[in-house]
Amino acid sequence: MKFSIELITPERAKDLLELNVQNRVPKIPVVKRYAEEMRNGKWKENTAECIKIATTGRILDGQQRLMAIIQAKVSINMALATELDESIFDVLDTGTKRSAVDTFSSKGIKYASSLPSIISFSNDLKNGFTQRGQNIHRKASNNKLLEQYLEEELFWDMIANTTYNWYLQFAKIMPPSLIGGFYAYFYSIEPEAAKAFMEQLTLGVNIQNETINSLRQRLLEDRVSILKMQFSHKTALILKTWNYFRSNQTTKTIKFDAAKEEFPVAI
Numbered sequence: 298m299k300f301s302i303e304l305i306t307p308e309r310a311k312d313l314l315e316l317n318v319q320n321r322v323p324k325i326p327v328v329k330r331y332a333e334e335m336r337n338g339k340w341k342e343n344t345a346e347c348i349k350i351a352t353t354g355r356i357l358d359g360q361q362r363l364m365a366i367i368q369a370k371v372s373i374n375m376a377l378a379t380e381l382d383e384s385i386f387d388v389l390d391t392g393t394k395r396s397a398v399d400t401f402s403s404k405g406i407k408y409a410s411s412l413p414s415i416i417s418f419s420n421d422l423k424n425g426f427t428q429r430g431q432n433i434h435r436k437a438s439n440n441k442l443l444e445q446y447l448e449e450e451l452f453w454d455m456i457a458n459t460t461y462n463w464y465l466q467f468a469k470i471m472p473p474s475l476i477g478g479f480y481a482y483f484y485s486i487e488p489e490a491a492k493a494f495m496e497q498l499t500l501g502v503n504i505q506n507e508t509i510n511s512l513r514q515r516l517l518e519d520r521v522s523i524l525k526m527q528f529s530h531k532t533a534l535i536l537k538t539w540n541y542f543r544s545n546q547t548t549k550t551i552k553f554d555a556a557k558e559e560f561p562v563a564i
Contacts, residue, residue, distance in 0.1 A: 332368040350379045466500055498512065
């Protein structure tokens, strides 16, 4: 490990970033804010906050500052820590700056933007909700979600790919986190039924249960409504519709009354 203070010019920043691979997705608004501060002379140089660079050239911390230097077209004195071990990337700024999406993106995972929320929501469904639809279990850390993905990489890639197609064909009525989370959860109960249910719900073709039509209508109405359906209520309706589908029962109007009913559990 080596430490130094270096005047980082836009050219030097560009050279450093060219060696950077599989990093988290930069937050463009943050880069713009940094660049504005640099242009206006408001950037504080002597904060001891290092640009951290691995032996491979990967920027472990500081890519947004380097991008801002290029955007601002200014030169800034920066502290550099070089020849670091790449393994420390996952613990830098954990829980504050790096999101689960950042963690997945840093590993070059294709569906990094949706997989963490899909896996997390699937876990919520498996762990169970209270009557109010709130999960009482502690959320998994970014690294735990990554570990869970890597344990069943092919499965989660299939879930994410299928989810994305359904998301587009359902006119983006439901976010990928819900579509994928429900699909993964129902898949753990009965794979073929899960695929059939989610296809009928999202594609609206070959619907075998009138309750699915009722749910689709509720979701479409909610999309254009000013007063949006609460997340827990939407979750309860989908779980109830799944139970109607699984038990070969039907209803023309799908409802959930949290004051009178226990929160549904998938069968």
